Amino acid sequence: MTDYKARKEQLIDHYRRRGYVKDEKAFDAFLQVPREKFIPEKMSSSAYLDHPLPLMNTGQTISAPHMTIMILDYLELAPGQRILEIGAGSGYQAALIAAIVAADEAPGHVYSIEIVPKLVEFARKNLTQAGFNQAVTVIEGDGTLGYEEEAPYDRVILTAAGPTVPPPLIKQLRVNGTLVMPIGRPGLWQQMNRYRKVSDTEIVEERLSSVAFVPLRGKYGV
Numbered sequence: 001m002t003d004y005k006a007r008k009e010q011l012i013d014h015y016r017r018r019g020y021v022k023d024e025k026a027f028d029a030f031l032q033v034p035r036e037k038f039i040p041e042k043m044s045s046s047a048y049l050d051h052p053l054p055l056m057n058t059g060q061t062i063s064a065p066h067m068t069i070m071i072l073d074y075l076e077l078a079p080g081q082r083i084l085e086i087g088a089g090s091g092y093q094a095a096l097i098a099a100i101v102a103a104d105e106a107p108g109h110v111y112s113i114e115i116v117p118k119l120v121e122f123a124r125k126n127l128t129q130a131g132f133n134q135a136v137t138v139i140e141g142d143g144t145l146g147y148e149e150e151a152p153y154d155r156v157i158l159t160a161a162g163p164t165v166p167p168p169l170i171k172q173l174r175v176n177g178t179l180v181m182p183i184g185r186p187g188l189w190q191q192m193n194r195y196r197k198v199s200d201t202e203i204v205e206e207r208l209s210s211v212a213f214v215p216l217r218g219k220y221g222v
């Protein structure tokens with residue numbers, strides 16, 4: 001039996017010294033969510049290596065632990081928030097977010113859209129096994145169109161990189177909410193940006209970091 005807790009604590013120690021993450025809630029979420037339950041069983045010994053892992057044979061990846069934790073920071077999460085994620089993949093990022101927004105029975109919820117049917121099933125199975133199926137709903141479809149049924153959202157996160165922010169996602173964001181997205185072409189580094197909707201007609205852009213994500217597909221993708 002691998003000592004996952006010790007590995008997690010080593011990583012947290014490293015991130016803390018590097019100043020990667022400011023919000024301690026992000027570390028609590030990382031400790032709480034079993035990453036090993038979101039990857040194929042034969043790779044579980046790699047669960048806490050700090051690099052991305054393949055998502056079955058779909059060509060998609062589950063981001064490295066440091067990236068998933070930095071995303072929690074970028075989102076400025078709080079219990080009770082309603083979140084829309086584009087790209088459920090394994091469901092791991094959605095579970096981390098849920099660990100904060102739905103902590104201690106807070107009424108927060110994560111809606112996560114996935115375009116690859118096989119990954120929809122994979123994410124649902126993983127979330128159920130890890131105990132997050134009440135706090136996360138996985139929806140099959142093109143996430144660039146958003147999910148009007150449950151809008152507006154406090155936060156929107158895209159875990160795939162596209163050329164521009166899909167307009168439906170801005171529309172479904174509530175005023176004062178933020179959207180975090182890697183902007184750029186696939187195969188190169190992209191720019192992680194945060195967009196704050198300050199009014200129905202005004203968006204303020206903030207640059208966060210350089211990142212590498214898989215391409216965003218769909219109507220407003222690449």
Ligand code: SAH
Binds near residue numbers: 094217
């Ligand atoms: N957040 C995931 C990692 C996502 S990798 C995790 O924690 O494991 C990016 C994912 O985005 C892939 O699963 C890919 O299939 C999905 N994707 C790409 N374009 C999409 C779109 N338009 N709508 C929904 N999902 C999309």
